[in-house]
Amino acid sequence: MAGLKKADFARLDYWFQDLFANTMLKLGYEPQLIEKTLGLLDPLQFDTYCDRSVQGSLRTTRAMELEALLMDVPDVLDLPIYSASATLNHRPVTTRGMKGSECLWPDKAMREWIEEER
Numbered sequence: 774m775a776g777l778k779k780a781d782f783a784r785l786d787y788w789f790q791d792l793f794a795n796t797m798l799k800l801g802y803e804p805q806l807i808e809k810t811l812g813l814l815d816p817l818q819f820d821t822y823c824d825r826s827v828q829g830s831l832r833t834t835r836a837m838e839l840e841a842l843l844m845d846v847p848d849v850l851d852l853p854i855y856s857a858s859a860t861l862n863h864r865p866v867t868t869r870g871m872k873g874s875e876c877l878w879p880d881k882a883m884r885e886w887i888e889e890e891r
Contacts, residue, residue, distance in 0.1 A: 776850050786817055792858060799859035800880050810887050826869060838864065 774788055781788060790811055797807045838861055846852050862883075865876035 775852065775854060789817055790814060792854065795855040796858040796862060799855050800863060802884065806884070806887055809890075813887070813890060830866075834861065 774792055777785075777788060793814070794807050794811060797810065798804075802810075839857075842852060842857050842860060843849060859880075862880045863878065865878055867876055871877070
């Protein structure tokens, strides 16, 4: 959500929902599934706890994925944010406890979870 100004933080829930919905649209989610998802979102909450595993995952994402997206972009504000978010969510990831041959695709896992949610 690059480019937000101080005044925008008063409406951070709105900006997050906008990014979330448009990312889903870029990933090919059906409009009714997007509407269903927006109805499931609670107001944003933040936690200050962050273990080394989470920090390592964030570093990997920044170093390998985000920096690759920025290679041909002269200014981070020129990055097409919805497309970039879709790209970052359509990549294999691993989680603690997974076998070496296993991976999770965040966009597919989210779609499955939303479709199952009542």
